[in-house]
Amino acid sequence: MEVTTIGFDADDTLWQNETFFRITQDRFAGLLADHADPDHLMERLLAAERRNLGHYGFGIKGFVLSMIETAIEVTDGRVPATVIAKLLEDGREMLRHPVDLLEGAEDAVRALAQSHTLVLITKGDLLDQERKLAESGLGDLFDGIEIVSDKTPDTYLRAFSAHGDGAGRALMVGNSMKSDVLPALAAGAWGVFCPSEMEWALERAQAPEDAPRFRRIATLSELPPLVADLG
Structure with a gap:
């Protein structure tokens, strides 16, 4: 879909x-x-x-x-x-610490905001995440903000139902295989892995290479053409 x-x-x-x-x-x-x-x-x-x-x-x-x-x-x-x-x-x-956007992040978010519903789904301290989002300059581009205590399949089912057409028509992109990709796939969404230079040991997990809805990109610059290819 x-x-x-x-x-x-x-x-x-x-x-x-x-x-x-x-x-x-x-x-x-x-x-x-x-x-x-x-x-x-x-x-x-x-x-x-x-x-x-x-x-x-x-x-x-x-x-x-x-x-x-x-x-x-x-x-x-x-x-x-x-x-x-x-x-x-x-x-x-x-x-x-000031917010330092990663390569391709702003362009990808701005491009996709023109055609898709965007939801920020992040773990962490509420005040800190709200501060970083405000300082990033990207906050107004998101249709929904979910700052959660953990990321599970239920987290994605709820978020994509509340802010979109459900997990089946959603895609989740992030640098954590454990938190961003695997539970999103389990919820029925696409899971796109965009690895960072440094990885926290507690976020490591095996890549689901055979999963039909799993994709891997090097930077967020690759995300808009990937989304276009998926239809």
């Missing part, structure tokens, strides 16, 4: 995001260098993020809390208050 609705992920699909997490992780490793080697520290941090997702959700605030928790663990509760203060300031700096 003809594609009438297009869902866009936000972080690392429309604008840079993971880069700032990596920069902050490097600072974190430097602060804790006397207590843990970087590889071991990153393993402990990733474990903390994984177990905290159900409590804090996705986004910068949960990331900062996981760093603080990890710092307490690796220092056996002796982490200096100055380190905690620095981690909190690094988090505030991440929340203030």
Whole structure:
């Protein structure tokens, strides 16, 4: 069936995001260098993020809390208050960082907004995602905004029914195989993978290469001609 609705992920699909997490992780490793080697520290941090997702959700605030928790663990509760203060300031700096649109993002969104219903479907902290969308200059081009705690098949069924003609006539594009592609395919939509330079370990998943509605593009510049080919 003809594609009438297009869902866009936000972080690392429309604008840079993971880069700032990596920069902050490097600072974190430097602060804790006397207590843990970087590889071991990153393993402990990733474990903390994984177990905290159900409590804090996705986004910068949960990331900062996981760093603080990890710092307490690796220092056996002796982490200096100055380190905690620095981690909190690094988090505030991440929340203030300007929006840097990725290659082809603005042109693709503007082109497709002329012919399709566009829906932003993103995970993360509500205030932070609203700020980034406003600063991106793309907010007025979307017919619907969905800032969700997680992305499941039901998320896409609901979003594409609320803002379009249903999942069967929708396409979801994003940089996460786990969150943007697989659950969208399970809901009956097209799933388009647009990988970013950096990938968060918790978003990795096997590509469904044999799925009839799975596609892969290198940048969002390839999305308008792909949509045109699908009809």
